Amino acid sequence: MVKQPNPTRRSERSRQAILTAARELISEVGYAKLTIEAIAARAGVGKQTIYRWWSSKGAVIFDAFLALSETGPELSTALPDTGDVETDLKAVMRATVAEFADPAFEGPIRALNTEIINDPALAAQYREKLADPLDEAKKTRLRSAQRAGQLAADADLDLALELLYAPLYQRWLLRSGPLTPQYADTLVDVFLKAMRPEGRRS
Amino acid sequence: MVKQPNPTRRSERSRQAILTAARELISEVGYAKLTIEAIAARAGVGKQTIYRWWSSKGAVIFDAFLALSETGPELSTALPDTGDVETDLKAVMRATVAEFADPAFEGPIRALNTEIINDPALAAQYREKLADPLDEAKKTRLRSAQRAGQLAADADLDLALELLYAPLYQRWLLRSGPLTPQYADTLVDVFLKAMRPEGRRS
Structure with missing residues (x-):
């Protein structure tokens, strides 16, 4: 046979x-x-x-990106929590900036974003399968910082994530400025100032 | 004849x-x-x-958008300056949010952004002809607020503009949240907190 x-x-x-x-x-x-x-x-x-x-083409790209994320550490791993939110966020944002400055990593994400921008159904799928779980992991770290009195207890965490990530997203997408470790640090500094409890100064 | x-x-x-x-x-x-x-x-x-x-197609869209901007009030007009930066920025951001929520206005800008994201040469042209002059008008208003002691004198104004506009840009582009007057106000509130002079509380 x-x-x-x-x-x-x-x-x-x-x-x-x-x-x-x-x-x-x-x-x-x-x-x-x-x-x-x-x-x-x-x-x-x-x-x-x-x-x-x-x-x-968009559907292939979406799955290619999903497969890439599944092999990476991001989706399964929570953000670091040493108790110092500034240190932890700077480590995370420096790693994010490095990823977006890497052509092998940023190419598929750029293509995926191009599709998402023009396809509301794909955007919803992206949000559900990729963005929401990642955002939830980030919010868990921010809630810990709220409990520690490092962020305002009444901060809107969706807005907080936009404030922290959107400037980097825009700079990367429009290629409007350099993506450097210093930029990552500056974003965290400004974010913490905007989100700190009232009455507290750094 | x-x-x-x-x-x-x-x-x-x-x-x-x-x-x-x-x-x-x-x-x-x-x-x-x-x-x-x-x-x-x-x-x-x-x-x-x-x-x-x-x-x-990208070149047609770019010119269509340029023509649209030239007939609008934006490029020729400076930002309002009543002396109260919060009032002025909220008026500007509410108008911006309304524009991006209008399909007739946002459609061409979405198409233009799709092209720019994937065409560095067009991105540079866009920056020079459209984004830089608009950003300069915005920075003029922020400098006035710095002189009035309402914003930190040493604030990085490029970063300031990213902080104010990038969350709105991302939310619009990815359709990740509602574009409302309240959202415009909240962005200005958070921006002013992040940019205020040290030692000053609102």
């Missing part, structure tokens, strides 16, 4: 090859020039294989 | 029709589905007429 290849395993191998090809090509040629044809050629599969599993 | 139509005037009329069509179509169908063909059909010109003047 001739041994048949395991179709499930072969599918998974193709799927991973497609996601890897998508990530590599985004970093190499950028989002605008990325095509399904190029992803298929790089992954060694037919175009139809891609369209069987994904409805659009 | 047969009177010839004035070719300069006719060109200008076609140009304006193309820019108007581009703006209308972006609001109606969104950026992803916008095509040069549709712009040409709406404007009543041939595709080649568009390609004679613009190299890409």
Whole structure:
């Protein structure tokens, strides 16, 4: 009897090859020039294989990014909590700035953002699967700082996260300034001043 | 002698029709589905007429947006300066929030941002022709507040503008929260707390 290849395993191998090809090509040629044809050629599969599993370029990119995040430490790991919110946030923001300054990491995220900006359904999916769990981990750290009296007890934590991350997001997205460790530190300093309990001075 | 139509005037009329069509179509169908063909059909010109003047969809959108800004009050007008920076910034941010909540206004800006995010050359052009002059007008108002002792004299005004506008930009771009007058006010409150002179409490 001739041994048949395991179709499930072969599918998974193709799927991973497609996601890897998508990530590599985004970093190499950028989002605008990325095509399904190029992803298929790089992954060694037919175009139809891609369209069987994904409805659009945006959907492939979303899964490529999701797979990247799942292999990274971010989604599973809580933020550090040494008791000193300034130290902890500066470590986190320095790491974030370093990621966004790395073309291999930022390429897929830039492509994903381009899709999200123009696709409200994908934006909702992104928020539910990626952004909300990460935000929840960050808020857990901020709540700890509130209990320690380092942040105002009545601070709106959604607004707090916007204040901390949106300047970095905008600077990265529009390439409007350098992403440096000093910038990360400055953002944390300004954030803590804006969020500190009334009556308290640093 | 047969009177010839004035070719300069006719060109200008076609140009304006193309820019108007581009703006209308972006609001109606969104950026992803916008095509040069549709712009040409709406404007009543041939595709080649568009390609004679613009190299890409992004370039048409950029000019459509530039024309929109030139007819608005923004570029020519300084920020209000009543002497009360809180009142003035809240008026400005409420107007900005209202603009970004208006589909007719935000559609072209969303399309422009999509292009800028993926085209560093267009981003530089955007910065020079649109963002820098607007930022300079805003900084003039912030400098006045610094002289009045309402903002820290040593505040980094580029960072200050990021802090004030980036949360709104991100919330609008990712559709991650409501754009309301209350949100505008809250952003100004948090901004003033982060930027106030040390030793001063509101």
